[in-house]
Amino acid sequence: SYGGGLQARDGLGRIIHELVPGDGQGLDSPEARQLAIGPDAALWIAGPTGLRRWDAAARRLRAVPGTPGEPVFGVAFVPPDTVWLHRMAALEAYRWDGRALHRFRHVGTTQGLPAVASGGIAADRSGAVWLSTPRGLLRYDPVGERLRVFSVRDGLPSQEFEAIAPVILPEGI
Numbered sequence: 001s002y003g004g005g006l007q008a009r010d011g012l013g014r015i016i017h018e019l020v021p022g023d024g025q026g027l028d029s030p031e032a033r034q035l036a037i038g039p040d041a042a043l044w045i046a047g048p049t050g051l052r053r054w055d056a057a058a059r060r061l062r063a064v065p066g067t068p069g070e071p072v073f074g075v076a077f078v079p080p081d082t083v084w085l086h087r088m089a090a091l092e093a094y095r096w097d098g099r100a101l102h103r104f105r106h107v108g109t110t111q112g113l114p115a116v117a118s119g120g121i122a123a124d125r126s127g128a129v130w131l132s133t134p135r136g137l138l139r140y141d142p143v144g145e146r147l148r149v150f151s152v153r154d155g156l157p158s159q160e161f162e163a164i165a166p167v168i169l170p171e172g173i
Contacts, residue, residue, distance in 0.1 A: 005018060005019055005020040005021065005027065005030065006018070006019040006027060006032065006035075006045075007019075017059075019061065024060070025059065025060040025061060026052060026060040026061030026062055027045075027052075027061055028047075028049050028052075029047050029048050029049055031047060031048050032045050032046070032047045033045075033046045033047050033048070033071075033072065033073050033074060033120060034046040034073070034074045034075055034120035034121070034165050036075050036076070036077065037077075038053065038077060038083070038096070039077055039079065039080065039081055039083070039096050040053075040096070040098065042054045042055075042056065043061075044064070044075055045061065046072040046073060046074055046075040046085070046086075046120070047071070047072065048071045049069065049071070050063055050064075050067055050068065050069045050070060050071070050072055051063070051064045051067045051072045051075060051085065051101075052064065064100070064101055065099065065100035065101065066094065066100040066101035066102055066103070067085065067094070067101055068087065070087055070088075071087060071088065072085050072086070072087055073086045073087065073088075073117050073118045073119075073120065073121075074086040074118050074119070074120035074121035074131065074165060075120075075121065076121045076122050076123040076129055077123065078123045078127050081095050081096045081097070082094070082095065082096075082127075083095075083096050083101055084121060084123060084129050086118050086120075086121045086131055088115055088116075088117065089108055089109050089113060089114075089115035090106060090107070090108050090113070091106075091107040091108075091113055091121075091129065091131070091140055092105060092106050092107070093105035093142065105142065107140055107147065111145075111147055112147045112149075113138070113140075113147060114133065114135045114138075114149075116133045116134055116135050117133070117134075118131040118132055118133045118138075119131075119132040119133070119161055119162060119164045119165055119166075120132065120164065120165025120166070121165060121166070122165055122166045122167065122168045123168070124168050125168075126141075126143075127142055127143065128140060128141045128142070129142070130166045130168075131166070132161035132162070132164065132165065132166045133161060134159075134160045134161065135149065135151075135159060135160075136149045136150050136151040136156070136159040136161070137149070137150040137151075137156065137159075137161060137166070138150070
């Protein structure tokens, strides 16, 4: 992402494709929140108007069927077909059937999820989902259905995280 658009570049850095908001290729906002490669090997973009997916045949971004047309702060994938989305006051798991998403889990404020924006999300090898937020680093364990907020009480120098997605390293988060 750069100054309001997206560019795909080859190994030598040459631009091979460029998307600019309003150019008719489906990028409807300069504020992409998180980019990821989906279970179909396509580019997926979380942003202020929802979730978009690159349609290579049409050479454009399209809204992902089955998702709400609301801001999406982050997207993470757990193989083979689970897609996690973070929206305001909602962390949701969906199944991707190759054409659309089908929600099967919702974690909200009643489960302790704060109603805050996140910098994005990431899923670790165990399938747990991590969110970086202004209220701390959050971890949701879908197996035990537990949400934990890490903050200064856990040794973090600050509980406020920048608006960037957490990174999962080969040895863990």
